[in-house]
Amino acid sequence: MIQHACFADTLLDAAKEVFETMIFMDLQLCSEPGRRVDGEALMATITFSNSIEGCLAVCTDTTCAEAIAINMLGLEAGADLSVEEVSDAIGEVANMVMGSIKSRLTDTYEGIQVSIPSVVRGRELVNSLGEKSGRVSVQVNLEDAHLMEISLLYRESAK
Amino acid sequence: MAKSLLIVDDSATMRKIVIRTVRMSGLDFDRTEEAGNGAEAIEKLKQSPVDIVLCDVNMPEMNGIDMVKKVRAELPTCANTKIIMVSTESSQDLIDSILREGANGYITKPFTPERFQEKLSPFMN
Ligand SMILES: [Mg+2]
Numbered sequence: 001m002i003q004h005a006c007f008a009d010t011l012l013d014a015a016k017e018v019f020e021t022m023i024f025m026d027l028q029l030c031s032e033p034g035r036r037v038d039g040e041a042l043m044a045t046i047t048f049s050n051s052i053e054g055c056l057a058v059c060t061d062t063t064c065a066e067a068i069a070i071n072m073l074g075l076e077a078g079a080d081l082s083v084e085e086v087s088d089a090i091g092e093v094a095n096m097v098m099g100s101i102k103s104r105l106t107d108t109y110e111g112i113q114v115s116i117p118s119v120v121r122g123r124e125l126v127n128s129l130g131e132k133s134g135r136v137s138v139q140v141n142l143e144d145a146h147l148m149e150i151s152l153l154y155r156e157s158a159k
Numbered sequence: 160m161a162k163s164l165l166i167v168d169d170s171a172t173m174r175k176i177v178i179r180t181v182r183m184s185g186l187d188f189d190r191t192e193e194a195g196n197g198a199e200a201i202e203k204l205k206q207s208p209v210d211i212v213l214c215d216v217n218m219p220e221m222n223g224i225d226m227v228k229k230v231r232a233e234l235p236t237c238a239n240t241k242i243i244m245v246s247t248e249s250s251q252d253l254i255d256s257i258l259r260e261g262a263n264g265y266i267t268k269p270f271t272p273e274r275f276q277e278k279l280s281p282f283m284n
Contacts, residue, residue: 021269022176073175089172095217096268099247103267111250116169116217 007136011150014100015140022096023071030139030147036124037061037149042087043125044094047115048102054154056101057127058094064146065090083121091117097150129153161189162210162283167200167226168193168245169218173268177213177245183272186279197221201229208237211282213266216246216257224257231261241282245270 012029019027043059060068069081069089094117102112129135137151164181168174174193181188192209194200198221200212212230216223223244230237243264244257254265264278 018269021271069172072172074179085171088170092170092172095170095247099249099268102247103249106250111252114217114247116219 007134007152007154008138010101010104011097011136011138011152012140014097014104015138015150017100018093018096019142023068023093025068025071025142026144027140027142027148028144030141033139035139035147037147040121040123041065041125042090042119042121043127044087044090044117044119045127046094046098046117048098048112049157050109050112051157052105052109052112052154053157054129054133054152055127056094056098057151057153058090058097058148059125059151060090060142060146060148062086062121064142064148067142067146068093087119087121091119101152127151127153129155161187163190163192163207164188165192165194165200165203165209165212167195167197167212167218167223168215169195170215171195173215180270180272180275181213181279184275184279185272186276186283195220197223197226197229200226201234204230204234204237204240208234208240210240211279212240212242213245214242214262216244216248216253224260227257227260227262243278243282 016027019025037059040062042065045055045057047055065086069086072089098114133153133155135153140148166174166177196218214223241263244262245266247268249267266278
């Protein structure tokens with residue numbers, strides 16, 4: 001079983017890799033751990049299963065989500081994007097972060113299967129997996145401005 | 160000679176990123192098409208085969224593995240089409256099984272233009 005603290009490092013390293021190589025945004029650990037995303041937010045979740053099961057969530061406010069989508073699409077700052085375009089971009093961020101986590105955990109947890117991402121929009125969004133699950137989360141700043149929360153709910157599966 | 164390319168991914172954002180990365184890698188395609196899943200890709204390939212397909216694995220409707228199987232089994236006009244998978248799936252067992260089904264290469268996400276250059280240039284002549 002992987003240690004809690006180790007999962008937090010894995011989350012951070014995976015997110016850094018994705019944001020540096022694919023999105024071209026600087027990502028640093030937030031100086032105020034535990035800070036929550038406020039206002040209207042988008043949360044992309046992706047579930048995984050096999051020897052370990054759970055859910056990865058990436059949550060950020062709509063302004064940050066738009067900035068991410070603009071960078072991913074290579075558009076000019078302030079470009080007009082549809083709700084679908086922004087949701088799709090955030091879903092793909094979760095997909096790539098999950099992929100990177102998966103390859104980092106492959107020695108401990110082989111053959112993790114992942115779902116297709118889903119994205120919801122709302123306020124004070126939280127995800128839960130019920131009893132006996134572990135939760136680790138990291139808060140990061142993008143480009144020294146935006147706050148993003150990446151969380152992983154997990155439990156060792158019964159099978 | 161310039162080549163034709165089909166990009167298959169359920170994320171429109173990812174398709175744009177793939178297009179940009181191909182451009183950054185310096186590879187030259189004179190025709191680039193997009194499809195949102197394996198089934199759409201099969202329809203496009205039936206109408207006009209391409210030289211190279213860059214294909215995601217996890218997609219709704221028809222995933223990338225089923226697409227490879229179908230192209231190899233049912234589309235003789237695509238016998239020379241090279242299919243390179245582009246996916247967050249990184250397990251060696253899965254990669255081996257997709258290659259056995261007839262894919263010609265595998266690129267894991269996140270990726271770089273250098274990786275595209277390395278994996279695609281053998282098929283550009
Ligand atoms: Mg996909």
